[in-house]
Amino acid sequence: MASRKASSESGSVKKRQAISFEMKVAIIKKLDAGEKMVSVARAYNMNRSTIGTIYKQKDRIMEHVKGAVPMQSTIISKKRGKILEEMEKLLTIWLEDQQQRRIPLSLMLIQEKAKSIFEDVKAKAGESAAEETFSASHGWFSRFKKRANLHHVAVSGEAASADKEAAERFPQVLKEIIEEGGYSAKQVFNVDETGLFWKKMPEKTYISREEKTMPGYKAAKDRLTLMLGANADGSFKLKPLLVYRAANPRALKNVTKSSLPVIWMSNIKAWVTLAVFEDWFFHHFIPEVKLYCRENGIPFKILLVLDNAPGHPPHLDDFHPDVKVVYLPPNTTSLLQPMDQAVDSDPEMTLRSYWKSYNIFNCIKNIEASWREVSEVNLNAVWRPLCPQFVNDFRGFDQEGINKDILSTLVGLSEKLELDLEEEDFEELLESHGEELSNQDLMELEAQQRVEEEEEDETPVPMKKFETKLLAEGFSLIDKAIALFEQQDPNIERCTKVANQMNDAIQCYRIIYDEKKKKTVQSSLDRFFRPVSTTPSKEDTRQPSSSSPGPSTSSFIDVTEEEVTLEAHSSDDEDPLGPMI
Template sequence: MNEKERLLILWLADQHQRHIPVSLMLIQEKAKRLFQAIKSKKGEGSESEEFVASRGWFMHFKACANLHNVKVQGEAASGDEKAASTFPNKLTELIKEEGCCAEQVFNVDETGLFWKRMPYRTYIAREEKTALGHKAGKERLTLLFGGNAAGDFKLKPLLVYQAENPRALKGIWKGQLPVVWRSNKKAWVTLQIFEEWFSSHFVPAVKDYCVSKGLPFKVLLVLDHAPGHPAHLSDFNHNVKVVYLPPNTTALLQPMDQDVIASFKAYYLWRTFAMAFNATEKNENLTLKDFWNSYNIYNAVQNIAFAWDEEKRTNLNGVWKKLCPQFVYDFHGFEESVEAVTEKVVALGKQLNLDVEPKNVTELLASHGEELSAEDLIQLEKQLIEEEEIETPEIYHQGFGRFFYDRGWVGKISG
C-alpha cells in the first residue's frame, strides 16, 4: 500500500471517529488531493506522475485496506428532521415504562480539542504556521462529557491523549487528576476505551450518585452512533438501559451538543488566556511566547477541569429541552452565552497585546472539529510510524486495515 492510500485510511478513520459520512465521490476527491500534496512534497522528478481515482482503483483500495465489508454511517449535514420530531415522544414513553426521573436519565458525548491552539491572527499562531517540524496548534485530544437531565450531576470528563505518560505528568498520580486519563495513538475514543470507561467509571459514579439521592440504581443512558459506542452496551450492566438516538439527529437532539460543548471550549480558551495573563503579570520578564512554549498537557488538564466546572446546573438541565422537555425547568437560555464568554476572551487578548477579534475566537472554536488536511495526515502518519516502530512494530507491519481494527476502529465505507 502506497503513502497516498495510507494517508487516505487515516483520513477515513478521522471522518468516522467524528461520525461524518463519506461517499465514493468524496473518497476519490480526497485521494486526488492527497496525491497532489505528496507530489508537491517530492518536488522535482515527480511532475510526470499521474493518478486517476477510478472506481477500479477504489475497489482495489477497499480490498487492500481490509475495509471491503464495512459501511460508514454518520450524521447528515441537515439532520433528519422527521426522526428528530418523533423520537422525543418515544423516549418519553420509554422513560415512563422504566420509571425513571430526571436524575436517572443521562447523556454523554465526545469532542475533539486542539488544546494548544491560538486564534489564527495572533503572532504566536503565525509563527507556529511557518515553523518547521511539529506544530503546537495541531496537538489534539478527545474529551467525553456527560451529565443527567436534572443538571445536578456532571460526570468526570474522560480525556484520551496520544501518550500514556507525557513528561508533564511525571510524578503525578493520574487517579488524582480531574479527568479520567486514557491514551490512544490517535487520541480517539475506541470501543475498548469506551467499554472500560463505562464499566469502571460511569457505572460506579452513577451508582454512588443514585445512593446519595435515595434513588434506586436504575438509569437510562442516551447515546449517539459514534464509532466508539458499543452496539450492545446494555448487556454490560442490567441497571443501565442504553437508548440510541436515531441516525442523523445528533446535532438536533443530543443534549451535550446543544451548546454545552461549545460553551466549554469558550471557557477553556478564556481560562487559558487568563492563565497566560496572570503568569506574565507576576513575572515581568516572562513573555507570552515564553508562557506558550511552557504550556503543557498538565496545564491543559487544569483548564479543562475549570471550564467544565463553569457549566451551570441550569444550563445542563436546559439543554434537554428538545429531547426531554418534561424535565426542563424555567430555562430561558444559558446564564452566560458563548458570545459573552467570547467577549471575555477578546478583552483578555487585548490585555495580552494580541490581535484578537470576536470572529477570530469564533473561527478558533469552530476549528476544533475541522477535517484533517493533507499536511496534518502526513504529520500524523509520521508520528504513528515512529511510535509503532518503537513500541509494537509487528502490529504496524501487518497492514493498516488490521492496524485500525485492532484499536477499535470498526467503521465502514460505502461505495
C-alpha cells in the same frame, strides 16, 4: 566503566538499528506464540529490554498497524507506487477522523479527497513521482476498503444531512421508553465526545505565525478527545474522560493519573475507540453512577442515551442488567444530543514563554475548572430537544449575548498582551475546531504517528509524599495571608467568614499533618523500649531477689515526662511551629 570503554574501542558495541512496524508485529506474534523473550531478542540481535518495551506497546502498535494499508494486502497483482500508498495512509486517517466527528460520507466526497491528497503528496515528492497517476475509480475504492480494513466506514451514495423528521419523531419514542421503565430525570444520562486542539492560537498571533515556519510536528495541531456527560436533572456531572495520544507525557511524570480530575486514557490517535469506551463503561461509568444513586437514595436503574459514533459498542444492553442503553437515530446528533448542545501568574513571564510552558497538565486543570463552572440549570436545559418533560422552567439561552460578552473579554485580554486581535479572530479560532483536517494536517499527523514515545518518559520517579515540615510551612503561609486580609478589611464578619472557609478547605491536610505528628511521637517513644533476655545473667543468678516477679521479655527505662517530650521534639521531622489546630 573500563569494560564498557574497552568494548566500545574494540567495536563490539551494538549499533542502533531502525525497527520497522513489520518487525515489531513479528516480534509480538512470536511472544504471543509462547517464545521466550530471551530467544526472540537473540534472533533479532536486540537487547531483551528492547523486546520488552515493544511488547509493552503491543496494543498501541497493533492499533497503528490496523490502519497501515500495505500490511492488509495478502495478494499483490500489481506494483503500487509509493505516492499511492502514502495517499491511502493519509486518506485512512481522514476517513476515521470524519467518522469520529460523525460526518456522513459519500463515495464522491471520498474520491475527491483521495485525488486531492494524491496531488499534494505527488507535488511534495517532486520529479521522482512525475509518472504516477491516479483516477480514484470505483474499483480502486473497493480494493482500498479491503486493504485498509475499513468495514466500519459507512458510505452512502451522496452526502446525508441532519434527519429532521427522525429527530422530530424520536423524543416521543424515548418518552415512552422512560415512562415504561419508570426512569426519573436523575436516572437518565447522556455522554458525548468532542475534540479539543488544546494549544491552538488565533492565526494572527505571532506565536501561530512562528510555529508555521518551524519544522516538525505543530503543537497547535495537537488534539485530545474529551467525553463529557451528565444526567437530565443536571444534578450530577460525570468525571470527564480524556483521551490523549501519549500514555506518559513528561508533564505528568510526577502525577498519579488516578488522582487527576479527569479519567486519563491514551491511544496513538487520541480517539474514543470501542476498547476505550468499554473500559470507561465498566470501570468508571457504572461505579460512579452506582455511588451517586446510593448516596442520594435513588434506585440503581439507569438509562444511557448515546449516538451512533464508531467508538460506541452496539450492544451495551447486554453488559449490565441495570443499565439500559438507547441509541439516537442516525444523522440526528446535531439536533438532539444533549451533550452536543452544551458544549496568579509570574508578571515577568512573556506570552511566548507562557505558551511554550503550557502543557497537558495545565490543560487538564483548565478542563476541570470549565466543567465545574457549567451550572445545573444549563445542564438541565440542554435536554429540551430530547426530553422536554424533564426540563424545568427555562426560557432559553441568550446565546448572542453570552457570545458577545465572551468575545469582548477575549479582545480585552489581547489588548493587554498587545496581540491586536479582534472578535473575528476569536470566532475563526472557535470555528476551526470543527473544520476537517487539511491535506497538510494529514501529512503532519501521519509523520507524528511514526515517532515512537513522543513526549513520553517511562523513567520511574519517586511518588509524591507529605512532609511534616512542609505541611507546617504551608499552614503558616495561609495564616499569614488571612492575617493580611484581616488587617485591611473593616468588615469583621466578612474576613471571619473567609478565614473559616479557608480553614475548612484545608482541614483534610490538617488531618494528615496530625496523623504524621502522632507517628513521629510514637517512633520517638519506641526508643525508650529495649529487649531484655529471658536468660538470667550471672549477676542475677548470684544475687536473687525475693521480690522479683520472674523473667520478662522487656522492661521500660524510668524517664521523666520532660525527657519524653524533649526526645519527641528532637526528631529530624521536627515542626518548628508546633501542632496547629
